[in-house]
Amino acid sequence: MIPDSHQTYAGALDIGGTKMAACIADASGPLLRLTEPTLRFGTPDTIVRQGVRLLDACCRQLQLDPSIVQSIGVSSCGPFELRDGALGFVPPNLCGGLPNGDDLPNDWIFLPLESVLRERFDTLRIANDCVAALHGERAFGSAPANSVYVTWSTGIGFGLCVDGHILNGKAGNAGHAGHMLLSENSDALCGCGNRGDLEGMIGGRNFGKHLNKPLAHIFDDARRGEPEALALVQQAASWFGRALYNLTAILDTQAIFVGGSVWRHNESLLAPLVRHEIDSRFPALTHGVTVQGATLGELVTDIGAFALVMPQDWMTGWRARRPWETLASVQLGGT
Amino acid sequence: MIPDSHQTYAGALDIGGTKMAACIADASGPLLRLTEPTLRFGTPDTIVRQGVRLLDACCRQLQLDPSIVQSIGVSSCGPFELRDGALGFVPPNLCGGLPNGDDLPNDWIFLPLESVLRERFDTLRIANDCVAALHGERAFGSAPANSVYVTWSTGIGFGLCVDGHILNGKAGNAGHAGHMLLSENSDALCGCGNRGDLEGMIGGRNFGKHLNKPLAHIFDDARRGEPEALALVQQAASWFGRALYNLTAILDTQAIFVGGSVWRHNESLLAPLVRHEIDSRFPALTHGVTVQGATLGELVTDIGAFALVMPQDWMTGWRARRPWETLASVQLGGT
Numbered sequence: 098m099i100p101d102s103h104q105t106y107a108g109a110l111d112i113g114g115t116k117m118a119a120c121i122a123d124a125s126g127p128l129l130r131l132t133e134p135t136l137r138f139g140t141p142d143t144i145v146r147q148g149v150r151l152l153d154a155c156c157r158q159l160q161l162d163p164s165i166v167q168s169i170g171v172s173s174c175g176p177f178e179l180r181d182g183a184l185g186f187v188p189p190n191l192c193g194g195l196p197n198g199d200d201l202p203n204d205w206i207f208l209p210l211e212s213v214l215r216e217r218f219d220t221l222r223i224a225n226d227c228v229a230a231l232h233g234e235r236a237f238g239s240a241p242a243n244s245v246y247v248t249w250s251t252g253i254g255f256g257l258c259v260d261g262h263i264l265n266g267k268a269g270n271a272g273h274a275g276h277m278l279l280s281e282n283s284d285a286l287c288g289c290g291n292r293g294d295l296e297g298m299i300g301g302r303n304f305g306k307h308l309n310k311p312l313a314h315i316f317d318d319a320r321r322g323e324p325e326a327l328a329l330v331q332q333a334a335s336w337f338g339r340a341l342y343n344l345t346a347i348l349d350t351q352a353i354f355v356g357g358s359v360w361r362h363n364e365s366l367l368a369p370l371v372r373h374e375i376d377s378r379f380p381a382l383t384h385g386v387t388v389q390g391a392t393l394g395e396l397v398t399d400i401g402a403f404a405l406v407m408p409q410d411w412m413t414g415w416r417a418r419r420p421w422e423t424l425a426s427v428q429l430g431g432t
Numbered sequence: 433m434i435p436d437s438h439q440t441y442a443g444a445l446d447i448g449g450t451k452m453a454a455c456i457a458d459a460s461g462p463l464l465r466l467t468e469p470t471l472r473f474g475t476p477d478t479i480v481r482q483g484v485r486l487l488d489a490c491c492r493q494l495q496l497d498p499s500i501v502q503s504i505g506v507s508s509c510g511p512f513e514l515r516d517g518a519l520g521f522v523p524p525n526l527c528g529g530l531p532n533g534d535d536l537p538n539d540w541i542f543l544p545l546e547s548v549l550r551e552r553f554d555t556l557r558i559a560n561d562c563v564a565a566l567h568g569e570r571a572f573g574s575a576p577a578n579s580v581y582v583t584w585s586t587g588i589g590f591g592l593c594v595d596g597h598i599l600n601g602k603a604g605n606a607g608h609a610g611h612m613l614l615s616e617n618s619d620a621l622c623g624c625g626n627r628g629d630l631e632g633m634i635g636g637r638n639f640g641k642h643l644n645k646p647l648a649h650i651f652d653d654a655r656r657g658e659p660e661a662l663a664l665v666q667q668a669a670s671w672f673g674r675a676l677y678n679l680t681a682i683l684d685t686q687a688i689f690v691g692g693s694v695w696r697h698n699e700s701l702l703a704p705l706v707r708h709e710i711d712s713r714f715p716a717l718t719h720g721v722t723v724q725g726a727t728l729g730e731l732v733t734d735i736g737a738f739a740l741v742m743p744q745d746w747m748t749g750w751r752a753r754r755p756w757e758t759l760a761s762v763q764l765g766g767t
Binding site: 175176177178187189241242243255257259260262264265266267268269270271272273274276277278279280281282289290291339342343344346347348349350351378379381382 | 510511512513522524576577578590592594595597599600601602603604605606607608609611612613614615616617624625626674677678679681682683684685686713714716717
């Protein structure tokens, strides 16, 4: 799967529900990163073709002939679905043809990925964005053989590593633990149709919706001790902690790495409450489990996408120099 | 890990909370199985030494010198704990020294396994009983690369296989999904100390406790349409189904195999209710997931323990002849 070390360039494509990022790298590190709002109308292949265009634009800005980049790692929002033997995806936040998609300007029910990318690239690996992030944390961070990566932002997604093996599942959808049911009472509706799952209750898009103010304000109010906001944040941390405990019991995890904007901006408030939900459980299952911020920062999914297709000798150099820390990122288009 | 094919005999030891089974096999299949109630008093090494004695007794009944058996697979209740580099176990149903152990005639807080067994056997592999069962289902049943084994009896335990790899976790405790929190309201107390986890709510030891009648009667009443019993059984099936859905979302599972007495005796009543909890969720995560009875029957953990240490050429023969289906089992001691 990993191409040989004669490879000169590699591409990384990160497809999110609101934003897409394309990045080109060589042995020295990532060279340029372009981002653009993810398109939401047109034919179902719109998004993947936007990704190819953005990668090609990246090449041209670097004064490279795009055809020289033949190897690409893709990190994408999910879930994935196999159709006619090729992987595509069915993201509830982008597909207007799904039951909850009335607010989206399209009637998409399935978006191709693999079939279009195969036309253009020789070497291709596709992973869920949090799975890619965990590949990055494993390759360049400090994630041990039994570890979990979780992002708490608009949605909540996971990458899972057990016994040194990063889990894929039958269609690459392992790690959709944001859709784990936790509450039998909550009527919070998730994009997937569940009521009472983790993402429906505390994903950034849903959490505190009834207060009609931005999430950052709710956290500010909680920090000032405003009772309603504080109770809401405590409840959210408790749900998040219960989900992390569940994964610890299910997978016998050693270390949990947390990324995403909700966590990053509020870690000091959330972390003790989350820890309590783990530490108060059966010690034989929870003793010594660590919870910490992701070590690769905001580029974790891009770096993870490169890790999927990177030659081994690049990896050694990148580990030593951490070149992504000084990467230029250029935002294209409106928001 | 798998010994070479010159091996003549192998042992399997299945350590449960109420019963222990020892079994000796050769290339032709399992030769004899002895069972005994698990001891509950003495020094903490009582149980593992009982296991060695039972294996040796098995040899003697077969007129074998016990020292000829040098290879052993162990399936054991858990959870496991590593102490001084050697695996032992901390089963809440056997350890009187744990917080909920007042009704047990001992003050055990940790039971050795590996340190004692290494004195006697050259080749040793230890797995949680449900993990061993899944090794059995993978080797001799029809479990695909992404599958779950679950037993619903006194407790509820799981074995998890993702991408063809059966999950162990940092101390061999992957699969303790019976301790997954599902309810925020239930005050059902699990042996692990949780309230509202799967095993605490519907494990055979806890389910319907307040009705003060045997579980079999509750199911009989439900089948006759008695409203209270029927509601209770429906609720239990719903919790079980929600747990299986959660694992499907977390692991991207393809097939779920269910064993254990509660399921085996009531499958026709439970299965449609369990299926509904899976089929009513986001199709991209749940489409095509199958739920079926375990294919190896009651000896699944013993066969799984053999599968841990069996030479490859035995496996081929056993697959063809299914010799465990005619195995003699002898029960020793009182119940």
